[in-house]
Amino acid sequence: MKQVHLAAILCLGFIPYSLTACHAQNKTSQELNKSPEAANSTSETVTTPSSTQIQQAYKVNNIAEFNEPWAITPLKDGRLLVTERKGRLYLFDPETKKKTEIKGTPKVAYGGQGGLGDVALHPDFANTPWIYLSYAEQGQGGYGAVVIRGKLDLKQSTPQLTQIEKIWTQVPKFSSGQGHYGHRIVFGPDGKLWISSGERQQFDPAQDMKSNAGKIIRLNDDGSIPADNPFMNQGEIAQQVWSLGHRNPLGMAFDPKGQLWVIEMGPKGGDELNKIIKAKNYGYPLVSNGDHYDGKPIPDHSTRPEFEAPVLDWTPVISPSDLNFYTGKMFPQWQNKAIATGLSSKAIIIIDTMQQPAKEVQRLDMKARIRGAVQAQDGGIWVIEDGPQARLLKFTAL
Template sequence: MNYSKYGLLLWLGFLSSVSILACHAQDKAADEPNSQAAKATLSQPYKIRKMGEFNEPWAIAVLPDQHLLITEKAGKLFVFNPKTQQKIAVEGVPQVAYGGQGGLGDVVLHPDFKQNHIIYFSYAEQGKGGYGAVVVRAVLDEQLPNQPRLIDLQPIWRQVPKVSGQGHYAHRLAFDSAGKLWISSGERQKFQPAQDMQSNLGKILRLNEDGSPAAGNPFMAQGPIAAQIWSLGHRNPLGMAFDAQGQLWVAEMGPRGGDEFNRIRKSANYGYPIVSNGDHYSGRDIPDHTTRPEFQAPEISWTPVISPSSLIFYRGSEFPKWTNKALIGGLSSQAIIVVDTQTVPVQEVQRLAMKQRIRGLVETQDGSIWGIEDGKNAALFQLTAP
């Protein structure tokens, strides 16, 4: 690995970022070795407005009235009113195993939320064997607007097995157009479970709304755990979203180098920990995807890493150059990475220098984009056209 070259690239990136106005998106070259990211081709302008502050926010969802649901990792769920900037705590959230990367995680609405008021959320729990993620469905009761609460809580899915440590839960949630629930499950920093069909760690899972395996899953004949699995060989898939054609994409953290953007295919094995375009943190080499063509290679691999935290596909017209493109929240990169998935090859086309770690993104009805920073005293912000 050419460390001097990487150092030069990082220094050039720093010099460029200090000259960027915060209200405008800028192009960023991404021609590093072992990366398929292409030269930036877009310059979509934007402006940023801080709208609130949260303590370690983790996920954000939009209610039909355009109020926001925001989770905090320590175990709080809030309803936020964008017009008044008032936030109200939701009662009835279960106790979470807070620590490391664990705590309250993702939140999504049931496809028929307007009728049934059901939400789904994920969190880390402690139990026999250690820790693991759980997904719960509940009714969001807002009959008293100033006292929202969760009722009728039902755990529908758990990571198997529970293991020691509090990293790589992933536990992102998404519904597809057919009403199937998809869950990203990290390998919990244990490596081999990503290839073990009797564990749902390191997998992308496709379930019915009640948590049962969905018909048509590729490994139904291999037992009840394997029946949940759609794809395997994943490390820490923290971004998950469907594009306009209904294709699922996942952004996941690599080890030391090799962050991935994957087009998710039925029964595909993405190779971790057997292959990766990064290496172990110890410095031990992991063979690249090119050495094992039987494993599905990422559409883009980033070295230096972007540390993806979240993923949306932009549908609106407020930012016309981003329409139908992927927006990836970046942690260590302190950026929002814009990717065109319709080009061959798939390529990064713009990078927004946010100067803060970005934890989550969501699009609202008016076409604006709301995001949350990572960490304590983190901003809730809105991106709009200038």
């Protein structure tokens, strides 16, 4: 039996304007998608009890509803790009509540954990209007994740993706299983495109340098390979790789100092927050602080010091779905801290990565599976629930 690596957390009871403590009942990270719980009110004030260190207060505003959303990306003018797993991409205006479907999106393989995934803007989007999309596709050999880019003119009344280019493909495709795609995409301060690639529920690819599954990928903005990647002498696929030994990395973000962090689902226990270091091997499936679902043990990280261990892990699991850093001023106690979202935990987890070691410092009980959270242009926080009839929420100051 694996040991719990975090102290018990007090979490928020969602009774407006009052506080109550509850015990987090976590399920496995393989939990099937469920409809989030609906709320009748459009706004509710929330404060938090003392969890571990901080007690940042906030207000939750119910803004809109989407069908199985996966990612939200704010634009500088305050509007949002929102993806839905069945293949729809929307331009959403929070002021008017208008949703405009963007045409020209690719055909996706919807099912399991597949469908349309992440959306990211080119770092110089104002002058180079590329947007990047990740999704699952069906092709020769089975299913796999891909990343495309296309040009998007937001001045058109009916915006459409044009000049679409496929710039990355998960290799190989697998016929069994439609999960663990990963496919989170983010641009780093180096201007490079980073992709989290899950091991597709196949275990071994995470250690196989002839596969780019179970890896963190680093590319130029056009999909070409940077000359300073660490495995340039090990073949074309390995040249894409920055780090290996990952399971299902669904959250990826750079902190204010430019350090990359990845949060990933473990097996039965052992969800991980990893500090990503060039050329390091994070050990999966040879080590994990969780066990296989059939009960067979996996050696702990402590037994194999040659592998990079997580800076923080969770048993019971949180089922992490996204990761971002908060740099705004609206919530001073969250400034420069990581915001992770959880599916089975139905929570938002605030993590201080500047502490040694990193620590969970606050947990917000959301009463619904949370797919993602990202900082808004005004310093608020956009939060999107998971599943059908998922609410788009905005955290603002009291």
